[in-house]
Amino acid sequence: MPNSANSPLRKPRKPHTAAAAKAAAPARRPRAAVPAHRSEPPPSPADDADVETRIYRAVFDGVMSQRLAPGTKLPEAPLCELFGVSRAVVRKVLQKLAHDHIVQLRPNKGAMVAVPTREETQQIFEARRALEAAIVRLVAERATPANLKALRQQLRDEHQAMHRFDQPAWARLASAYHLRLAELSGNPILQRYLVEIVSRCSLIVAVHQPPGNAACEHDEHERIVECIEKGDADEAVRLMDEHLLDLERHLMLDKPSAQQDLARMLGLG
Missing domain, CATH: 1.10.10.10 (Winged helix-like DNA-binding domain superfamily/Winged helix DNA-binding domain)
Incomplete structure (x- = not known):
């Protein structure tokens, strides 16, 4: 029997297999995922x-x-x-x-x-006269005291812009008068069509309107409202048609x- 005192001490062998090494290794905490790049959140559809x-x-x-x-x-x-x-x-x-x-x-x-071309100008005004005739008749038949109050306020705003010689504000308010009538007609289809036609008319006026002339006459707007207040639909339609014809007649070719x-x-x- 060998003498244990003279025998060399042997260290325990380390595991050699991958599975054993994995089992022997201390457990590591999972590392947090690091984004490849940081950026602001994308804008929402809204x-x-x-x-x-x-x-x-x-x-x-x-x-x-x-x-x-x-x-x-x-x-x-x-x-x-x-x-x-x-x-x-x-x-x-x-x-x-x-x-x-x-x-x-x-x-x-x-x-x-x-x-807009000359041909388009003629077609647009034809369509606008037909649309606004239908709109004004509906407003004359359906207007409430609150509607008439809103129209009177519209006229006051126009009058103030005209006397301030504020041409951009006056042009915007003159168009807004017609769009307000479309809104008060209670017919959203007519209103939508008029929005498009009025915007196209504004382009035509910007090309062809003689310098210094008003695109719409304030007094004519006022007379139409007076007819609407009286419930005189036929006269309101006649005045509107005349108003738009006058606007078209006063246009001239301009650069x-x-x-x-x-x-x-x-x-x-």
């Missing part, structure tokens, strides 16, 4: 819709107030910078404006405010305004 509405309204109001003249270029890059949005958002809005005949999209040339600062024309500067 945010996109809100900014699209703001861009649309800026162009639409610029046309209605005649700050944006027909033929004015609407390049994508400045619009992106002004509103802090991507080209995709701007293109979507420009396509909607083109669908509503406010903007023209030209291949390889970009967008510009629409320039578009010179290019100006886009931010100012959009009411942002």
